[in-house]
Amino acid sequence: MNTAQSVAKYLLDINAVTLSPNDPFTWASGLKSPIYCDNRLTISYPAVRKAIYTGMTDLIKEHFGDAEVIAGTATAGIPHAAWVAEEMNLPMIYVRSKPKDHGQGKQTEGVLKPGQKVVVIDDLLSTGGSVLKAVHAVQKAGAKVIGVVAVFSYQxxxxxxxxxxxxxxxxxxxxxxxxxxxAKDNGDVDEKDLSSLQEWRKDPENWK
Incomplete structure (x- = not known):
């Protein structure tokens, strides 16, 4: 298995991802989905979290080799960012979902210098809206975001x-x-479920 397959299997094995095409979940947006993902569970499993942060480190070295700072999104991206920053011996910051309503009203925490090249880390990408807000906060602080890395994407x-x-x-x-x-190789889904799962990703708003 390659890294992507190994981590996918880990997510299924620890129930960080649940597939239920016949009894779909409802996201906060109201969207019906055959999948529910809670990557916060990964931090409790040493082998899983190591596979994730080494996978992230490899991606950053390959695509964003000039990164100077690792940024984690609050709260789910913070632990992964910490492990990656440690692995790469780089400074780390984290980004709040919104500026503090007291003190200096900061949204980024840690030392971030103008012009520094930053990779933002999140646990999960759906539409990208939340992590892009973090990107904007880093940019507003005067740094340059050169890319985003996450554990999992719905694509x-x-x-x-x-x-x-x-x-x-x-x-x-x-x-x-x-x-x-x-999941198919594991026998977790049959052909009918497989077809439904594939159709959802193509057009989630009209999926039935």
């Missing part, structure tokens, strides 16, 4: 559009299509 078309509009490159350790393939 939704809207994410590609949103990142493309911002001209931000992103990579994930594993993704939806890899996970579905692994």
């Amino acid at each position: 939704l078309p809207e994410a590609d559009k949103n990142f493309g509009d911002e001209q931000i490159d992103f990579y994930t350790v594993t993704n939806y299509s890899t996970l579905i393939d692994v």
Whole structure:
């Protein structure tokens, strides 16, 4: 197995990802989904988290080799960012979901110097909206975001559009299509479920 397949299997094994095409979940946005992902569970499993942070480190070295700072999104991206920063011997910051309503009103925490090249780390990418808000906060602080790295992506078309509009490159350790393939190999989904899962990713808003 390659890294993407191994991490996908880990996510299924620890129930960080649940597949339920016949009894779909409802996201906060109201979108119906056959998959639920809670990557916060990964931090409790040493082998899983190590596979993730080494996978992230490899992606950063390959695509963003000139990174000077690792930024974690609050809260789920923070632990992964900490492990990656340690692995790469780089400074780390984290980005709040919104500026503090007291003190200096900061949104980025840690030492961030103007012009520094930053990679932002998150646990999960759906449309990319939340992590791009973190990107904007880092940019507002005067630094340059050279890319985004996450644990998992649903591979939704809207994410590609949103990142493309911002001209931000992103990579994930594993993704939806890899996970579905692994689930199929494990016997977790049958052919009917497989077809439904594949259709959802193509057009989630109209999926039934």
